[in-house]
Amino acid sequence: MMGEFDAIRPYADAEVPAVLARLLADDEFLGILTQFRFPRLAGPLGWLLKPLIAYRLRLEFRDVRSVAQLQTRVERYVDHSIERATDGVTYSGIERLQAGNAYLFIANHRDIVMDPAFVNYAVYHAGLPTPRIAIGDNLLQKPYVSDLMRLNKSFIVHRSISGRREKLAAYQLLSAYINHSIRVDGESIWIAQAEGRAKDGDDRTDSAILKMFHMSRKGEPFAEVINALQLTPVSISYEYDPCDQAKARELSIRANSGSYTKVAGEDDQSIALGITGYKGRVHVHFSAPVSQGLEDSKLLATEMDRQILSGYRLFPVHYLAYAMWADRDPALAVPTAAERFPAEELRVAETEWQRRLANCPPEQRPYLILQYANPVRNQYRVKAGLPL
Incomplete structure (x- = not known):
């Protein structure tokens, strides 16, 4: 590959074995893999598990010689x-x-x-x-x-x-x-x-x-x-x-x-x-x-x-959030979640949405609602041919 892009480009096939070897000798990387694979044992037994995981991965990837092979394996x-x-x-x-x-x-x-x-x-x-x-x-x-x-x-x-x-x-x-x-x-x-x-x-x-x-x-x-x-x-x-609560907190x-x-x-x-x-x-x-x-x-x-x-693609939760949103646009013809989705699908979504709202401090809730409501407003403005 041309040298001018070396500072930013992905690794080429020829570099794969050396980079894999470097990764499987990196203590911090092995620690994260151990934590992910054995969350309960990683603390007390990390010293024992890390070398075992490294050994297993070296075996599994020993014949990988290209990015495509690596992607297939992973x-x-x-x-x-x-x-x-x-x-x-x-x-x-x-x-x-x-x-x-x-x-x-x-x-x-x-x-x-x-x-x-x-x-x-x-x-x-x-x-x-x-x-x-x-x-x-x-x-x-x-x-x-x-x-x-x-x-x-x-x-x-x-x-x-x-x-x-x-x-x-x-x-x-x-x-x-x-x-x-x-x-x-x-x-x-x-x-x-x-x-x-x-x-x-x-x-x-x-x-x-x-x-x-x-x-x-x-x-x-x-x-x-x-x-x-x-x-x-x-x-x-x-x-x-998964990060909606953290985003609501930051926005608030x-x-x-x-x-x-x-x-x-x-x-x-x-x-x-x-x-x-x-x-x-x-x-x-x-x-x-x-x-x-x-x-x-x-x-x-x-x-x-x-x-x-x-x-x-708008899911039931998006319509539920839009219905609660203080800034929703009354001029937009947005149907309710009940008009768009079967009762059982809606019931499951309502339970999950209420759980998320309950886990969110009251002053941050408007920012949780906003994340799910904005895509509805945007899509219905596009449908209506209105500027965003």
Whole structure:
């Protein structure tokens, strides 16, 4: 692979054995695996279990020589953790994706690890190559996390750079890498529609990200560049967000004090909860590559929002939250949950929703409701042809 992308690109096949060996000698990584596999025994018997787990994994991965082999080997673990934490994953629109084509998937962003994992799951099970995944360097504080992500086709987005010139150079490199990946390597890309998760459930595309795709090909018309990238909107819908209480707390603190400071290890906790926490049902929808709104980044952002929001699957909980929302729009023709769903499905959802509300301190509840209500308002505004 070309040297100019070495600072951000995923690992190549030739690097896999050495990186695996490094991971399986990393004490902290082995500690996390032990904790995940044997939560009750990890504390008192960690010293004994860690070498055993390392030994077993070395045996299991000893013949892995490529990223594709590694993904195939890890796939059953991923499927198992997905099946354990969801009531099933469904997808639609995947038949639009053609083998041999590379796509630039741009998706709404709710969960740090699981958003791209669910897209991977859908694509992998459809027999197509998985995309390369954009991940912010703010999440790669530990060497083993960086190794893990880059083994799984992740590339690095340098977000923690502060100087204007450095930022520009980083975006230029990112733009060149994305274009190279799709047009030269024939490898799809997954990237979130905005930096950071939409903690209030209000999914919007940041036009600066769309502009970035064009940066490395400034001499060519914007529409032509976007067309060549096969920009494909993806809607990821979770019935329940395992991090909804933490998001409500953050939004509440932010609203009352004007700011919110993360404590050390908070991102790691979000990642762990996002992976293992209960999500109910999950739906992933792939729209067709965009063919309108290509004149400039603002129009394109509007078109992306239209596609992502209309492809979102609304579950009973979303309608229940919308009915309780103080800011709901009386002019929008939104049906009740009872009009949309069978009684038994609704009963199960009401029980779970009441449980979540009861676990949320009263002053934070409006922010819990907001997360589930916003997608309803957004989708019905799109349906009605109203501006968002």
